[in-house]
Amino acid sequence: MTLTELRYIVAVARERHFGRAAEKCFVSQPTLSVAIRKLEDELGVTLFERNAAEVTVTATGKRIVEQAQRVLEETAAIKELAKLGKDPLHGPLRLGVIYTIAPYLLPHLVKILHQRASRMPLIIEENFTHRLRDMLKQGEIDCAILALPFAGPGCTVRPVYDERFVVVVPRDHAWAKRKSVAADELKRESMVLLGAGHCFRDHVLEVCPEASRFATDAEGMQRTFEGSSLETIRQMVASGVGVTVLPASSVPEQVPRDSLLAYVPFARPVPERRIALAWRRTFPRPQAVETVRQAVFACKLHGVTMLREAPANAA
Amino acid sequence: MTLTELRYIVAVARERHFGRAAEKCFVSQPTLSVAIRKLEDELGVTLFERNAAEVTVTATGKRIVEQAQRVLEETAAIKELAKLGKDPLHGPLRLGVIYTIAPYLLPHLVKILHQRASRMPLIIEENFTHRLRDMLKQGEIDCAILALPFAGPGCTVRPVYDERFVVVVPRDHAWAKRKSVAADELKRESMVLLGAGHCFRDHVLEVCPEASRFATDAEGMQRTFEGSSLETIRQMVASGVGVTVLPASSVPEQVPRDSLLAYVPFARPVPERRIALAWRRTFPRPQAVETVRQAVFACKLHGVTMLREAPANAA
DNA sequence: TAAAAATACTCCATAGGTATTTTAT
DNA sequence: ATAAAATACCTATGGAGTATTTTTA
Numbered sequence: 073m074t075l076t077e078l079r080y081i082v083a084v085a086r087e088r089h090f091g092r093a094a095e096k097c098f099v100s101q102p103t104l105s106v107a108i109r110k111l112e113d114e115l116g117v118t119l120f121e122r123n124a125a126e127v128t129v130t131a132t133g134k135r136i137v138e139q140a141q142r143v144l145e146e147t148a149a150i151k152e153l154a155k156l157g158k159d160p161l162h163g164p165l166r167l168g169v170i171y172t173i174a175p176y177l178l179p180h181l182v183k184i185l186h187q188r189a190s191r192m193p194l195i196i197e198e199n200f201t202h203r204l205r206d207m208l209k210q211g212e213i214d215c216a217i218l219a220l221p222f223a224g225p226g227c228t229v230r231p232v233y234d235e236r237f238v239v240v241v242p243r244d245h246a247w248a249k250r251k252s253v254a255a256d257e258l259k260r261e262s263m264v265l266l267g268a269g270h271c272f273r274d275h276v277l278e279v280c281p282e283a284s285r286f287a288t289d290a291e292g293m294q295r296t297f298e299g300s301s302l303e304t305i306r307q308m309v310a311s312g313v314g315v316t317v318l319p320a321s322s323v324p325e326q327v328p329r330d331s332l333l334a335y336v337p338f339a340r341p342v343p344e345r346r347i348a349l350a351w352r353r354t355f356p357r358p359q360a361v362e363t364v365r366q367a368v369f370a371c372k373l374h375g376v377t378m379l380r381e382a383p384a385n386a387a
Numbered sequence: 388m389t390l391t392e393l394r395y396i397v398a399v400a401r402e403r404h405f406g407r408a409a410e411k412c413f414v415s416q417p418t419l420s421v422a423i424r425k426l427e428d429e430l431g432v433t434l435f436e437r438n439a440a441e442v443t444v445t446a447t448g449k450r451i452v453e454q455a456q457r458v459l460e461e462t463a464a465i466k467e468l469a470k471l472g473k474d475p476l477h478g479p480l481r482l483g484v485i486y487t488i489a490p491y492l493l494p495h496l497v498k499i500l501h502q503r504a505s506r507m508p509l510i511i512e513e514n515f516t517h518r519l520r521d522m523l524k525q526g527e528i529d530c531a532i533l534a535l536p537f538a539g540p541g542c543t544v545r546p547v548y549d550e551r552f553v554v555v556v557p558r559d560h561a562w563a564k565r566k567s568v569a570a571d572e573l574k575r576e577s578m579v580l581l582g583a584g585h586c587f588r589d590h591v592l593e594v595c596p597e598a599s600r601f602a603t604d605a606e607g608m609q610r611t612f613e614g615s616s617l618e619t620i621r622q623m624v625a626s627g628v629g630v631t632v633l634p635a636s637s638v639p640e641q642v643p644r645d646s647l648l649a650y651v652p653f654a655r656p657v658p659e660r661r662i663a664l665a666w667r668r669t670f671p672r673p674q675a676v677e678t679v680r681q682a683v684f685a686c687k688l689h690g691v692t693m694l695r696e697a698p699a700n701a702a
Numbered sequence: 703t704a705a706a707a708a709t710a711c712t713c714c715a716t717a718g719g720t721a722t723t724t725t726a727t
Numbered sequence: 728a729t730a731a732a733a734t735a736c737c738t739a740t741g742g743a744g745t746a747t748t749t750t751t752a
Contacts, residue, residue, distance in 0.1 A: 130671055
């Protein structure tokens with residue numbers, strides 16, 4: 073049984089005439105006759121009664137023709153689905169973002185993408201880098217925004233921006249009024265770090281290797297603390313537990329007068345992290361990804377350098 | 388797009404592996420790859436993301452695969468319908484019967500067919516011969532029981548029984564006690580005939596050509612009357628309008644003691660009509676028709692001679 | 703290196719064409 | 728005699744095969 077044969081029997085049932093039905097199907101009359109005979113043989117049923125005068129549909133034929141019409145309608149729906157699927161900016165895009173980027177980038181990104189690709193809603197997955205890598209591989213998300221270094225199997229990775237780190241201290245801290253702080257000054261301070269699993273924790277430890285979970289001071293007092301999110305850490309610093317380092321995008325543009333916190337730039341060389349967009353090489357909507365990339369470039373973030381002319385691939 | 392291709396994509400979506408999917412479809416892996424590539428090209432959409440590691444279904448692919456499954460289910464229903472349609476004794480049979488046979492034959496016939504082919508309900512059409520011929524031609528009925536002569540275009544006609552005619556007179560008529568009446572005796576009587584269109588009217592007029600709508604007696608009194616059905620005629624005779632001729636099957640087996648009518652056989656040669664079963668030569672359920680024919684033979688009708696060994700075709 | 707899909711090619715089944723015959727009115 | 732479907736026969740597309748290559752983890 074073929075879809076063509078079904079189209080033929082529907083045409084014959086409609087026209088009640090092999091010749092005219094053949095015309096409607098843009099085939100010759102013998103082609104139609106043979107095809108219908110073939111289908112009748114296969115089904116073991118006579119669908120049409122042929123008369124020199126006219127063609128009539130048998131009772132079984134009528135039922136089968138109706139069913140054939142249903143089949144053809146359903147196949148037409150496939151073509152419709154395909155047509156919709158052709159527009160790469162149509163249909164949801166599943167975007168993964170690491171915890172230390174999501175709350176600060178997404179408000180900008182979502183707004184821009186909503187303007188530029190309104191028919192492409194974002195399904196957002198906030199998670200750790202390693203989890204995003206797995207989800208990319210499994211096809212649970214389509215692309216991800218995360219920090220380098222990153223290597224996903226079968227993934228293309230393109231850097232999108234560099235983000236400077238900023239020192240955060242309590243308002244009454246000695247550094248609060250300083251123009252800058254050097255990285256190695258941090259080792260004398262009590263520090264608040266993100267918990268394990270966050271790549272940003274590792275970045276900060278690179279800047280300040282002396283901090284670690286069980287670091288203590290000369291008197292044996294604990295001097296490194298952990299928070300589960302950047303916002304938690306910020307609150308801990310505000311309450312005087314210690315100092316910390318945050319990515320620039322998480323720093324408010326205007327620090328309120330009554331803020332308990334002060335944000336101090338690093339002295340050169342300013343530590344920073346490189347943020348990238350990653351997606352499966354095989355993901356069939358590269359234009360959707362490119363649209364996201366361009367939207368990231370359009371985000372207005374302080375302390376961030378967009379990498380518009382980035383080289384092809386980077387890892 | 389072919390049904391085969393749809394089967395392929397459903398298999399790949401299920402197995403998430405071209406090789407295994409190919410096995411399930413009993414084809415080689417390249418065959419499957421090529422077919423799916425072809426469908427993707429035709430639809431202009433990527434259905435699957437291929438990885439060395441694994442195959443994942445795209446968002447559009449998922450929708451299309453679901454729709455493909457629906458198509459395949461509907462095609463399976465076609466096969467089911469065909470299977471049902473294969474049994475010639477399954478599904479209704481549309482049977483036409485002329486007015487002067489239906490009320491007397493059908494009670495027997497329906498009972499027998501209900502026993503012999505319970506899955507073949509009869510759709511009964513009671514009408515004039517000429518109307519039944521048209522309906523046969525149009526495929527509005529499948530076969531018909533009627534009186535010869537009959538010629539339908541594209542029809543096979545087989546005689547099934549001969550039915551004697553019987554004279555019917557009022558109880559107090561001079562012939563009421565006679566053993567027989569000769570046909571030419573009728574011309575002296577007032578007669579009640581069926582209305583125009585009934586073939587039985589013509590049969591009776593062959594027996595008694597002197598009767599006609601405007602026949603009058605010596606004094607110019609009307610002597611031919613018409614009724615619209617055999618039962619109406621019977622009542623008119625009972626009320627004393629005249630005599631009539633009925634087919635034997637319409638004569639009650641037991642005449643009630645208080646009947647106002649008497650039934651008198653014809654003297655030889657007994658006039659009779661030949662009843663036949665007719666159907667379109669192209670009707671695809673000859674066994675259904677044969678079943679009806681055999682069922683007619685099994686009917687117990689008085690004054691009727693079944694033609695079991697009838698010759699092939701007769702007109 | 704190994705596993706999987708893609709490619710190259712070959713073959714044959716069959717869908718479709720044209721010309722003709724059969725059939726029924 | 729005519730109109731319509733069936734049949735005969737031919738062609739070419741493309742579906743399916745095997746062997747091989749490419750790809751990527």
